[in-house]
Amino acid sequence: MTSRLDYANASPDGYKAFGGVYVYLQKCGLPKTLIDLVYLRVSQINGCAYCIDMHSRDLVKSGLTVDKLVLVPVWHEAGAVFSGRERAALAWAETVTRVSETGVPDEDYAAAAAEFSDKELADLTYAIGLMNAFNRLGISFRATPAATAAAGRV
Numbered sequence: 438m439t440s441r442l443d444y445a446n447a448s449p450d451g452y453k454a455f456g457g458v459y460v461y462l463q464k465c466g467l468p469k470t471l472i473d474l475v476y477l478r479v480s481q482i483n484g485c486a487y488c489i490d491m492h493s494r495d496l497v498k499s500g501l502t503v504d505k506l507v508l509v510p511v512w513h514e515a516g517a518v519f520s521g522r523e524r525a526a527l528a529w530a531e532t533v534t535r536v537s538e539t540g541v542p543d544e545d546y547a548a549a550a551a552e553f554s555d556k557e558l559a560d561l562t563y564a565i566g567l568m569n570a571f572n573r574l575g576i577s578f579r580a581t582p583a584a585t586a587a588a589g590r591v
Contacts, residue, residue: 442578458567465560470499474509474523475530475561476568481510482534485572490582525552526561533565 445452462472473496480488496506508515512527519527529549532539539545549558574580 440579440581444574444578455567455570458563462560462564462567465556465563467557467560467564470496470501471523471526472561472564473499473501475526475564477509478512478527478530479534479565479568480572482531483569483572483576485575485580486582486585487575487580488568488572490584494583522552525549529558529561530565533562534569 463469473492477489477492477496480492493506497503505515505518508518509527512519512524525548528545532541532545549561553561
């Protein structure tokens with residue numbers, strides 16, 4: 438896969454604006470691991486190799502076990518591997534990411550709202566929206582995953 442455009446260099450102010458949301462989310466009060474799990478799941482749904490690679494690495498660096506990492510795509514079948522809040526966040530990430538299919542039903546909102554405060558749910562939704570935007574940039578401009586670059590296949 439050949440990279441099409443380095444969007445961060447082509448539009449540094451736009452990239453900086455997205456970066457501002459990313460920085461906010463790092464200090465919003467939600468656990469970093471929870472946000473990274475959501476980033477990973479959204480990226481898996483969208484098929485963004487660059488982001489899947491990056492967020493998998495981030496989660497492993499933060500201490501997430503490989504056992505848990507490999508079950509993210511099938512979290513709903515993983516039982517107690519994921520906490521109630523993690524399951525609620527992953528379910529919310531899925532329904533919001535697939536908004537054109539799901540319409541984000543009231544029962545999905547109620548399930549998420551039962552686990553998260555209003556602020557937390559808003560912040561979680563900002564994280565989902567941000568990752569959906571970054572996925573679209575990564576896929577559209579063929580961002581090269583670190584694993585691909587390391588293997589010399591750029």
